[in-house]
Amino acid sequence: MRIEWQEQKLGPVLLILAILAIGIILGQLITGFSFRIALALIFFSIILIITLVNTDAGLAILIFSMLFSPEIILGQIPGRDIVVRLDDILLAIITVSWFAKTAINKGLALFIKTPLNRPIIVYILVCLVATLKGAAQGHVSFLKGFFFLLRYFEYFLLYILVANHVHSKKQIKFFLNAFFLTCAVVSVYGILQIPRGVRVSAPFEGEVGEPNTFGGYLLFLFCIAVGIFLHNMSKRTKYAMSGLAVLIFIPFLFTLSRASYLAIIFSYITFILFQKRRTALIAVLAMIIVSVLVLRPEAVFSRVKYTFSGAQSQLVKVGDVRLDSSSSARIKSWQQSFEDWKRNPILGRGVSGYGFIDGQYIVNLVETGVIGLFAFLWLLWSIYKHSLKIHREMHDELYKGLTLGFFAGFIGLLIHSLTANTFIIIRIMEPFWFMAALVMILPQIEEKEGVEVGVEEEEKGKEMDEQDTQKTAEEKQAVIEFSFHKASGLKEILSSVSSNLESLFTIEKWR
Secondary structure, eight states: OOOOOOOOOHHHHHHHHHHHHHHHHHHHHHHOOOHHHHHHHHHHHHHHHHHHHOHHHHHHHHHHHTTSOOEEEEEEETTEEEEEEHHHHHHHHHHHHHHHHHHHOTTSOSSOOOTTHHHHHHHHHHHHHHHHHHHHHTSSOHHHHHHHHHHHHHHHHHHHHHHHHOOSHHHHHHHHHHHHHHHHHHHHHHHHHGGGTSOOOOSSSTTTOOHHHHHHHHHHHHHHHHHHHTSSOOHHHHHHHHHHHHHHHHHHHTTOOHHHHHHHHHHHHHHHHHOSOHHHHHHHHHHHHHHHHHHOOHHHHHHHHHTTOOOSTTSOEETTEEOOHHHHHHHHHHHHHHHHHTTSTTTOSOTTOSOOOSOHHHHHHHHHHHHHHHHHHHHHHHHHHHHHHHHHHOOSHHHHHHHHHHHHHHHHHHHHTTSSOGGGOHHHHHHHHHHHHHHHTHHHHHHHHHHHHHHHHHHHHHHHHHHHHHHHHHHHHHHHHHHHHHHHHHHHHHHHHHHHHHHHHHHHHHO
8 A cells, every 4th residue: 555645844844853963063063073074964954854854855865866976985805995975874764764754644554565575585585595604604894794795785774765656657657757856967978088098987086987887877767768768758858859869979988988889889789679769779870880980989999999009929819809808807706707607606705705806607607506596587587578578568759758768777787787896886876776776667657547547537437428418408408498489389279270260250250
């Protein structure tokens, strides 16, 4: 059962915020702790109150923070950092407010049923068991393993929160607009980096940055925009989506992420296979290829050529071509990881129990073993099967566009994860699981909208029947009145004729 929350008046809220702010500032003056801590406490208190009053606003802030959140490094393991981000704290705050609402409103379900619940639970349990085993064997630091497991759980918690909260088309539009606005801003941020001659990356990623991560994020949002554009939407929406797609594509090229380049090819093929306007899509693809060949962005061409420019004998050779040092190192690390996996084949070494590996499927195999890899593949298969099924069942054009874009983006991320840890990267996974929740609850929302439309039509039908009945009664009354008046008129005519005849007989008799 869902409950539509009534928005509270702002007066009490502002009073509470004022009291909190005064209390925190007085605490700072008395105890002498940093003003930064005081400001942070005020900020998070405001977020908590906003979320309690309006969960939509809290989730919109979370969407914005997915790309504009600084990172705090808490610790390190070989090849990995343990970091806490602003959106981690925001998600915790939203979760607390959600639990508070479910406690106050007994009719609100804590966990709504979705097609992905079971594979998510199984995957989390396998990761937990593998990590506990790895900690017992000394492969995993318990504290570090706990933090990485917490990150995995965070993604699925976001999925559950969104699935429980969203219940209308109006909300879906609101959150999509929040995603598109955030993506437009970071795309402009990326474009501004191009003249500096560096690989484009997202904000707050340090001096080096993570272009591959940014490429995966842009790929996914690009697919959502294109999916909506390809369906029968208003002209305003089509212009907005086409403009956003072009805006995204420019910084996407200059991420110089080869994994993202390969992924977007498969996403585009997905659009061609599952859309009726194949000719138009192929024509657009041809235009893009011609434009790239004519403009010849040097950085992009150099990056692609670099993949096959290896000359040293120790580099990996594929056929007659030697790969570059980066690709060679990645392949060699896969080979070494596979050899190490053989020592722990069933449940692996535990989450964070191995060094850094570029490749999601290899990471799952080494860290969670064969069981963990199959649990992960089952989760991916469930997303594939149900998102495609929902797309085919939808009737609303916005829903069909969203599901098609999600499905194409998901296919792209599957390819992206061949050479990147895509499904554990927070800047990609938070948007992905948020959208996954929207897609999985669409059948319930469309069914609810259909019932409401049916009720409205039934009420209109009853109203029309009542109007018809009333009209029929009025028509019958009018017929009766007309007949009465007609009979009265005839009677008057007959009386007049009778009087005339009597007068005529009287005259003849007198004569």
